[in-house]
Amino acid sequence: MMPHSNPSPVPPVEAIPDAAEQGVAERPIAPELALPANQTRAVGTLAVAGESSPVAPSTGTEELARELDLTQRLADQATARVHSARINLLRTGELPAVHRDPEPVEMSSASRMPTSEMIGRFESAHHVKQVPKLDEQLGDPTRMMLFEYLAPRQSLDIPGPEGVMTETDALWQLHDFLHDFITMSEQQGKGGRGKNPTLAEAARSILESVSFIGQPEYAEAAQALGDVWKDYLDGDPERKLCLLAGIGSLERYDGMRKSDDFLRDTILSSFSDEELEKYSGRIVAGVEDMDADPSKGKIVMLDDWSITGKQMRDVYYSLIDNPTFKAYVESGKVEINLLIASEDRIKNGLAVNPYEPTHGHIPVFAYYQSHEAPLAKREQRAHITGLHSTVNFDFSGPLKEMAKKDTGNYAVIPAIARVNPVYHFAPRKVEITNTALRRTDSGEGR
Amino acid sequence: MSTVYETFQAAQQQIAAFSDQVARVPEENPADLPELSRAIQEYASTFAQNYSEAHLSHENSELSEALETTRDAVIESLGNIYSYIESFLAHSTQIPGANMGPLAASISAELTSADRELRMALEGLAKRGEG
Numbered sequence: 365m366m367p368h369s370n371p372s373p374v375p376p377v378e379a380i381p382d383a384a385e386q387g388v389a390e391r392p393i394a395p396e397l398a399l400p401a402n403q404t405r406a407v408g409t410l411a412v413a414g415e416s417s418p419v420a421p422s423t424g425t426e427e428l429a430r431e432l433d434l435t436q437r438l439a440d441q442a443t444a445r446v447h448s449a450r451i452n453l454l455r456t457g458e459l460p461a462v463h464r465d466p467e468p469v470e471m472s473s474a475s476r477m478p479t480s481e482m483i484g485r486f487e488s489a490h491h492v493k494q495v496p497k498l499d500e501q502l503g504d505p506t507r508m509m510l511f512e513y514l515a516p517r518q519s520l521d522i523p524g525p526e527g528v529m530t531e532t533d534a535l536w537q538l539h540d541f542l543h544d545f546i547t548m549s550e551q552q553g554k555g556g557r558g559k560n561p562t563l564a565e566a567a568r569s570i571l572e573s574v575s576f577i578g579q580p581e582y583a584e585a586a587q588a589l590g591d592v593w594k595d596y597l598d599g600d601p602e603r604k605l606c607l608l609a610g611i612g613s614l615e616r617y618d619g620m621r622k623s624d625d626f627l628r629d630t631i632l633s634s635f636s637d638e639e640l641e642k643y644s645g646r647i648v649a650g651v652e653d654m655d656a657d658p659s660k661g662k663i664v665m666l667d668d669w670s671i672t673g674k675q676m677r678d679v680y681y682s683l684i685d686n687p688t689f690k691a692y693v694e695s696g697k698v699e700i701n702l703l704i705a706s707e708d709r710i711k712n713g714l715a716v717n718p719y720e721p722t723h724g725h726i727p728v729f730a731y732y733q734s735h736e737a738p739l740a741k742r743e744q745r746a747h748i749t750g751l752h753s754t755v756n757f758d759f760s761g762p763l764k765e766m767a768k769k770d771t772g773n774y775a776v777i778p779a780i781a782r783v784n785p786v787y788h789f790a791p792r793k794v795e796i797t798n799t800a801l802r803r804t805d806s807g808e809g810r
Numbered sequence: 811m812s813t814v815y816e817t818f819q820a821a822q823q824q825i826a827a828f829s830d831q832v833a834r835v836p837e838e839n840p841a842d843l844p845e846l847s848r849a850i851q852e853y854a855s856t857f858a859q860n861y862s863e864a865h866l867s868h869e870n871s872e873l874s875e876a877l878e879t880t881r882d883a884v885i886e887s888l889g890n891i892y893s894y895i896e897s898f899l900a901h902s903t904q905i906p907g908a909n910m911g912p913l914a915a916s917i918s919a920e921l922t923s924a925d926r927e928l929r930m931a932l933e934g935l936a937k938r939g940e941g
Contacts, residue, residue: 718876
């Protein structure tokens with residue numbers, strides 16, 4: 365039987381349902397996504413390493429995982445009920461025995477390759493691996509990270525936070541929504557064509573090909589980018605690296621952080637205190653601080669993903685008249701680093717002028733390559749989205765249309781399509797100057 | 811039926827009009843923000859619809875990806891502006907008196923970005939005899 369109930373926000377402490385009550389291990393996957401016969405839905409062991417440590421063992425990846433943890437933010441926002449529920453979950457630290465795998469699964473590190481191999485692939489192939497498919501992610505109920513989602517948008521009402529949900533529940537909600545829409549379309553259509561055939565195709569395309577950056581993927585990719593940067597700097601003591609979170613530093617809404625700035629901060633805050641000291645003055649945040657010759661430096665334009673490419677072009681055009689930036693561009697020492705990108709972007713880079721290919725492309729390096737989705741409408745031909753932020757193009761856009769067709773309103777849009785971006789108001793943890801990398805009051809020492 | 815060139819040209823004019831409006835909002839009447847937000851959202855839909863109905867003067871399949879990129883970039887900018895205003899309204903308890911300078915700067919930056927994308931498109935189309 366296919367589940368139809370939508371997961372509800374985390375209940376009060378005393379009523380947290382266990383994984384069995386949530387049906388984690390009993391939910392069938394849509395035929396399109398059936399797991400291979402030999403693949404079980406392994407469940408990792410959640411161990412307790414302290415109140416603020418969601419999972420053990422502690423690794424660099426786990427440090428990053430904690431950076432993404434919403435607990436502190438939820439507490440700051442005085443959502444004490446949710447906070448308490450999460451703390452309780454962390455204290456309990458266990459899933460019911462029926463879900464316990466005898467072999468503990470290290471969150472997001474199980475599939476990681478040796479660092480040297482990873483860096484080799486990153487540099488030669490411009491990417492390291494394919495992002496996991498949705499069926500693999502559905503089969504991983506260790507994805508217990510909570511995220512906050514917004515109320516469905518109704519005309520010009522201001523969409524405030526509506527609730528929180530675990531990543532696992534959100535993925536299942538997405539799966540069920542798409543599966544049900546396809547089924548409904550097939551059943552209600554006439555003449556064998558199905559109702560809303562275009563949207564049903566879009567639903568099938570997302571179900572089969574969504575490229576989802578969940579918490580484990582974000583942590584793994586962020587960790588990898590940090591390793592790549594350290595390796596570059598360690599290759600020559602004279603090298604400098606400019607990590608340009610350019611979108612956030614454009615003249616945009618003051619006080620609202622963007623995904624690029626958050627990603628850079630997340631990566632740098634995972635550095636040990638010794639590493640921060642070691643790379644002080646060699647990692648800078650602004651082009652004006654790049655005093656190294658282009659042969660001894662690199663400018664990295666950073667973000668989680670680049671869907672239309674417009675934001676990266678914004679950064680490029682905002683800086684192209686700067687002589688230093690121009691010199692680095694002309695020396696081929698400006699590149700884009702992303703968590704995920706399409707095969708096309710990875711192979712061809714980002715055109716600075718889509719109408720004039722001869723005007724040049726900025727090389728794109730991404731940890732993950734997205735799944736190809738021929739039905740996706742945008743240049744990248746992919747359905748990319750994440751737990752930290754929702755992509756509108758080719759993801760939440762079509763989901764909204766499906767919800768409208770289904771119910772006439774937006775009430776049932778899956779929560780994962782209305783993520784309240786985790787980075788907008790998160791405090792910065794590492795301050796970058798031209799001479800130092802310093803932890804702020806918000807950044808704990810490592 | 812309009813050509814793609816005409817559609818982009820009209821969008822450029824509309825974006826210039828929004829820029830004028832944004833420049834006036836902080837001083838004149840900040841309470842106009844929700845209305846501006848609505849107008850921008852509506853125009854995003856209109857632009858998408860106009861684009862889907864527009865055509866090229868000549869058969870030119872090599873342009874399709876670049877044209878889609880322009881369309882998406884414009885829609886993205888308009889969507890970002892809408893989000894900025896929403897967020898501003900959500901986090902400003904009293905709009906009159908709130909510092910709207912950063913918001914206006916954010917919106918202007920998006921409009922400038924959309925204008926740049928449209929300008930590249932218009933130049934690219936003109937070069938291919940579509941102007």
